[in-house]
Amino acid sequence: MDLSVQIGSVRLRNPILVASGTFGYGREMADIVQFSQLGGIIPKTITLEPRAGNALPRSVETPCGMLNAIGLDNDGLAHFLEYHLPYLRTLPTALIVNIAGKSAAEFAELAQRLSEQPGITALELNLSCPNVAGGLDFATDPRLTFQVVEQVKRVCRLPVWAKLTPNVTDIVPIARAAVDAGADALSLVNTFVGMAVDWRRRRPILANVTGGLSGPAIKPLALRFVWQVARAVPVPILGIGGITTLDDVLEFLVAGASAVQVGTANFFDPTVTMRLVAGLPEALASLGAQSVQEIVGSLQA
Amino acid sequence: MTTPPRFFHGTVTALENVALARGTYRLRLASSELARAIAPGQFVMLRFPDRLDPLLGRAFALMDTVRDEHGQPHAIDIGYYVVGKMTRLLERLRPGDRLSVWGPLGKPFPRYDGVRELVLIAGGIGQTPFLALAQRALGLVGYSNQPARRECEQVRLVYGTRTADLLASVEDFQRLGVVVHICTEDGSAGYAGLVTDLLAELPRPQRGDYWVACGPMPMLRAVAKLAQDWQVPCHVSLESPMACGTGICYSCVTPVRSLDGWDYARVCLDGPIFDACQIAWDKI
Numbered sequence: 001m002d003l004s005v006q007i008g009s010v011r012l013r014n015p016i017l018v019a020s021g022t023f024g025y026g027r028e029m030a031d032i033v034q035f036s037q038l039g040g041i042i043p044k045t046i047t048l049e050p051r052a053g054n055a056l057p058r059s060v061e062t063p064c065g066m067l068n069a070i071g072l073d074n075d076g077l078a079h080f081l082e083y084h085l086p087y088l089r090t091l092p093t094a095l096i097v098n099i100a101g102k103s104a105a106e107f108a109e110l111a112q113r114l115s116e117q118p119g120i121t122a123l124e125l126n127l128s129c130p131n132v133a134g135g136l137d138f139a140t141d142p143r144l145t146f147q148v149v150e151q152v153k154r155v156c157r158l159p160v161w162a163k164l165t166p167n168v169t170d171i172v173p174i175a176r177a178a179v180d181a182g183a184d185a186l187s188l189v190n191t192f193v194g195m196a197v198d199w200r201r202r203r204p205i206l207a208n209v210t211g212g213l214s215g216p217a218i219k220p221l222a223l224r225f226v227w228q229v230a231r232a233v234p235v236p237i238l239g240i241g242g243i244t245t246l247d248d249v250l251e252f253l254v255a256g257a258s259a260v261q262v263g264t265a266n267f268f269d270p271t272v273t274m275r276l277v278a279g280l281p282e283a284l285a286s287l288g289a290q291s292v293q294e295i296v297g298s299l300q301a
Numbered sequence: 302m303t304t305p306p307r308f309f310h311g312t313v314t315a316l317e318n319v320a321l322a323r324g325t326y327r328l329r330l331a332s333s334e335l336a337r338a339i340a341p342g343q344f345v346m347l348r349f350p351d352r353l354d355p356l357l358g359r360a361f362a363l364m365d366t367v368r369d370e371h372g373q374p375h376a377i378d379i380g381y382y383v384v385g386k387m388t389r390l391l392e393r394l395r396p397g398d399r400l401s402v403w404g405p406l407g408k409p410f411p412r413y414d415g416v417r418e419l420v421l422i423a424g425g426i427g428q429t430p431f432l433a434l435a436q437r438a439l440g441l442v443g444y445s446n447q448p449a450r451r452e453c454e455q456v457r458l459v460y461g462t463r464t465a466d467l468l469a470s471v472e473d474f475q476r477l478g479v480v481v482h483i484c485t486e487d488g489s490a491g492y493a494g495l496v497t498d499l500l501a502e503l504p505r506p507q508r509g510d511y512w513v514a515c516g517p518m519p520m521l522r523a524v525a526k527l528a529q530d531w532q533v534p535c536h537v538s539l540e541s542p543m544a545c546g547t548g549i550c551y552s553c554v555t556p557v558r559s560l561d562g563w564d565y566a567r568v569c570l571d572g573p574i575f576d577a578c579q580i581a582w583d584k585i
Binding site: 021022023024028029031032044052053056057058059060061063064065066068070073215216244264266267268269270271 | 306307308310348353354355356357358386401403542544545547548549550551552554564565570
């Protein structure tokens, strides 16, 4: 059985990756998973400067999901280069570094400096963190999306994956803008903006008031985006959104994702990715397939 | 004996689910892997394996490990107080029911070697991690593959609840030789007042004493203040809602002092035990 997948110029061992913000910086999971079994890891978003992140509470459980507003808590690029990257690049799996900037120029600076570093497979642009004030939500606007991707591509030799937000009326023009600007793949989707309310205290539960909804609750919503965009653009798609079981993985692949990113499930089922990888050959065999690639986008609708 | 693996994740069987006090239970889970690996102060995450609601695991501190007839650790006890969606479901667990569990998580209590008197200060369900700590510090039980070894001269427990019927495990502590002081907010048992009021009534700490506190945040803050005033070293074991327990979600952070002010530390990974002086109490 051939589990490998091709994401632009990048060959991955299998289509099971872990989503940014749901796997720390890899180190935390060293005793829990075997990195050599993963298709790739995407560490938590890094920004140019350190960010303390949002006040507490930062997350809350909701039915079959959770809302989070962590606020890009991270120690900045310099710390990443000095502390996390030397460790991450030794891991026996693909490394996709996720970055967020306050402007297209800041994205480009991050991309350029990371591009000089060995051991990075690709960059993922977090164009869509919903929990940060000050215009970080580039992917609600096709023009801004184009600008960021284009400026990053100009200074960066690495493949670039654009991670888009679902919090838009029509994602297709935004996806097209990213592709027109040179994005090598699209990661779909980030979290859905939501909120939780404590009616007794008449207060929002999250300190940030709103947060991003993730987990099994969003899977049908995410599937729609993947299916819709896969038909509209020629680049590979990484499906993200509540993936927890092998059925979920297969649904995303058939709907048009070339690979998937497991996110919130890492929180409540820390070894989930190992079981998904182990079970994939049998699931493919049940479709009469000999490879992952041949089922991608095979949905008949 | 071989070294236990550092991490276990699997589905385990409930052996007992026994009421200790009103709304307060001790849940025994069969897992030799966890029982051999875990140490006092550490915790596990529990979840119902076949339910997506509640979705996330919940953190529970180790109450004690349980040994089989050959003296081998084969199960762990955790304590819980019924407060929400998960604990209301736990309350209905019967022996034989299955739960998903992962751990051990967090850092154990450090050794209290050479301490004269170890004072354990507990508020409500915050007494949970202290039974194992008292046994370890008194040299009665070894954990995490370590032989039993006495650390301190004596252990005192200062334990408060809102009312008498919430007091749990008091005899278990007394049986170990721990000196126990009880208080309740309504005066229905022991001293009437808060644990910090009771602490102020007790003999002043002496050189070589160490405090360890676990309970609600206002109590921890008050205990930390008292410890600072009386210059007694003090650890606090923090409780914080966690989505993962493994350090990857950045939800359970707490503000700690840093060289240039303060920063967030993850309770699950950097704690749950912190030096009371390390916490940036003014940022909480």
